[in-house]
Amino acid sequence: GKVSPSRTITYTQKTKVKSKGKFSRPKWMTKKCLIITGIIFGILAIVAIVIPIAIIFSRHGTTSTTTVYTPVYSAYWSLDGNGNDMYSVYNGTISGSWIYYASGSTYFTTGQSLYMYSGTNNFFQMTTYFNLTYQSFTVEMWIYPTTLSGDNPLFSQCTCTSCTSQCLFLIFRSSQLYMGFNFNDLQGSTTFSTNTWYHVSFVYNYQTSQQIIYIDGVQDAIRSSVTTPYLGSNGTIYFGYSILSGSSSQYYGYIDNVALTTRAKSTSEILTDATQIFYYSFDQPNPYYDNGVNHINSTNYNSLTASSGRVKQGIRFTTTSSYFQMYSFSQFGVYNYKPWTFAVWIYPTSVAGVGSVAVPNYYTSGGQMYVTLGYAWGSCEGYVPCTGYQGSMDEFYAYRRELSASEIHSLANP
Template identity: 35%
Template sequence: FQVSTFLNLASTSFTIEAWIYSTVVTGDNGIMGQCDCTSCENKCFFFLIRSSKLYVGFTLNDINGLTTLTVNTWYHIAFVYDSVTKKQVLYLNGVQDNVKSSASAYQGANGTFTVGSATFSTSTKFFNGYIDNVKISTQAKSATEVLYAASLIAYYSFDLPTATNDNGPNGLNGTAVNTAAVTGRVNEAMGFTGSSSYFQAYGFYQAGFGVNYNKPFSISMWISVSTYTSCAIVQMSTTYNGGSCFNMLGIFAYTGNAGQWVAQGYAWPAIFGSPITLNTWTHISWTFSLTDGYRLYINGVYYATTGYYSYGGTSGAITWIQIGYNFACNSAYISNAGFQGIIDEIYVHNREITAAEVSALANP
């Protein structure tokens, strides 16, 4: 793929980000590049996978990654050049992979910017696989900004005028059926009235029931419950109309006039949370990693964990998320019934967020 015009990145700070899925990591594989002069110092930009590691440079001014990549795996990659500090920084999945100081600026004044190939050592190197969501900006993004782009799958603020839009980096916009815009915990929120009322979005590669098993994730949101009814609040599915699906977060009502939070993972490890107070905002975070297992946080405070837990189940598909209930799924401890109440500020991450990050989300 060729950008129609020359991208002027000379003598300035810039950040280049992308998602890549490579079927070949040996040898030299060109992810993107722009070359003015193949043999001139600082005039030929290239971004490669070289011998199973990331490799970026301007020619005779290069930085190599330290992490070995594997085939058939999605990675978020980012390269930052800071013209003030004279640093090149390479990131993999939002984590610094290497840094180089005293690096001169890129000086290319011509050339076509390409995606899927790069000129390196006088020849063109091509990429085998998929490249997605390429972003180029003329600023040196911070480590926090890079981590945000790499690990936030989606963020739904439910704010007007585009309440169903994803406000995160990936644009996973959703649709809503029989919901209402209401006053939220932060600005507006989405109101749900029962079984025919739900929000749905697609594109969740790693969120509890995605392509690969035992991958970390976190789901966080504000919830205000209007009635004590056993129901599903969050579920994942392989198709827009159900397919293979399971309920992840819900309410367990045990007397008809009381209830508590319940969160469950694949193959049904579950945590029953604290009693629910009606019409009161509660912040819930549900996280997973292979080391820590499932963890439940309530109002920014750690509540309980399953401890180490490994599950062998995976949908093998990029999944849909339903909020408020939509399908009759494998349920175990969470009933297939519609949620009644209000939901706001949904964050879905592809990593186990920290206790400090949970606290920050619970104290906007």
């Protein structure tokens, strides 16, 4: 028979053998997962290195600035019959036989002023120490000199008469203003006249090392690079007297509305202080208080009520005889041929040919000037009606100068 060919079948078995020291990757750990994980760890490593380096370099590249706020102290003496500070801190007294508080002898012909008219050793002195050393300050006052000869002190404070920068004196010297710290001084440039009211300001700016003198709000003289600040660590403040010159020098005339503050006022602030007559915001709870620097409050008004204003509250004229009136302005206006500016917001409720919207004014036999809102008081001719204004008013300003166009624009856009 035939012989069948033989067939050999071979079985191969693969056996997984764990080798020592080799990582066996789980099924979930794909190549894509490993790449993403590596990127994340790389980013974290870069952040951990870069941020500390950036912080170190930023500390070296910048300067840390610390702002120190110096408290501001202020005093204001109206000199209306006494030497009290408006804030009841720096009150003063008068000394001498030829000095008193004069009624009506002020720029605004209302209230009182300090009058020194003869003799020696007449002065106003403050009873509480006012620290002015190593800091800025501004001194402002109204003055009416009746005599100008030699040195006439207005304001002083002295620690040592023979030491540099330890005596502060603001004086007339040769009929010009003079500001000094003792051997560290500034001479003014304008020659003054007697029997005339002036607003004068003396500014020392500690930050810019400047001494500045202003007359009626306009800069008269300036000195930069003041070598040493005022160093008087104590001493009494005087008006009309200085211990540096003693009894040989005396101021003769009127002093009124003295203001002192431990900061250097700006040029615009000084101009406002010198030329703004009054400012009534008509805001509650004291709508008839003067919010300006002269504090000339009104007591003449009739049939007025509070209303919504252009800024906060205003006043509403409720009847045809309603009015708001101010007085004591004989120093400005047509009588003395001086410019002036009135500005007020109005909200008329009727314009049917009735009501005086303008600000009428007139003189009495003594030269007094009145400023009235809302009523003509018989001062009407031709097409100017004598009936009362109907509506509301707000933000009433008066200046003893002509305002510029930009200043008018600012008032018109509060």
